[in-house]
Amino acid sequence: MAIREIIEVPDPLLKQISKPVETFDDELKTLVDDMFETMYDAPGIGLAAIQIGVPLRVLVIDLQPDDPDAEPEPCNHDGHHHTHQPTLREPRVFVNPEILDPSEETKAYQEGCLSVPDIYAEVDRPATCRVRWQDLDGEFHEEAMDDLMAVCIQHEMDHLNGIVFIDHLSRLKRNMALKKLEKLRRAA
Template sequence: MAIREIIEVPDPRLKLVSEPVKPEEFNDELKQLVEDMFETMYDAPGIGLAAIQVAVPKRVLVIDLQPDDPDAEPVECEHDGHKHTHPATKKEPRVFINPVITPETEEMSTFQEGCLSLPEIYADVDRPASCTVEYQDLQGNHHKEHLTGMMATCLQHEMDHLEGIVFIDHLSRLKRNMMLKKLKKLRAVA
């Protein structure tokens, strides 16, 4: 496994439409890509990652909402000289290859979204509250699943990457420009 570089806005590769994974590509190379994507996502840290974000224009995405684990001991860590205790999380890694989604409802939900390709930038985005996804797993098996809540939102966010869309593209031009200026300032400080 390896941590790969996450490409960031304004990298033009983020505007590419990703190609489907062909039947002959369900192999060890694909498994390695998925392992690397999980390691990269966990290291970032994030809850979702599309292959294009690690410069691979394939229709592959990984998600792990990492829910709190009530049975595990809390995790202690230190940031900026301050000790913190966080609830322990459990890993629930999900892989979606060649996903196709169908929004299921007129009902919308709003979540504050962030993106590993736009570090430290967050904004509220409206998306359908539920969707159905058809996808393949690492062995090429086909699945169909109904998703709601944060999983539906996260999947739609990652699906956008496969179409060359980042979450700020859903914002008004004014808000998008404000986010890009903020990103520029953050980069200048770093």
């Protein structure tokens, strides 16, 4: 397992179209392990292989919902006493994913991306979609997705086609986002 470097815009790799996975082997499993480790470390809720420079059609997603049944833990990071719910890990792997019948109804969601750090913008996407994908053994699955899961899988699948979320914005908004990113980088 290893944390890999996440590439950021304007790295030309992010514009590359990822290739389908043909071999379901240990190398693929290692890639996925590294992707999860990198994503959790970032931290993020989704990562496409191309974001660590590997142009393969592989996504990992973990929305990490709070566990409503768990005991809240007191946490004192900032001197204030407040509780936070433990998060549940629900790691999911999507190999060669395809979107089937996206809904006509769209939903706007405030999105961010590990390859476009600290930039958030509203993107309209189909509110629901069916997704077909393979698992690490090459078995096929199909599932209807909605809410954050639908947004997240569509966002990550864009990466496989060389698209980052700011590409969905108007040119004006995209340029503003890129200028802000430059400013943040210079400040860092």
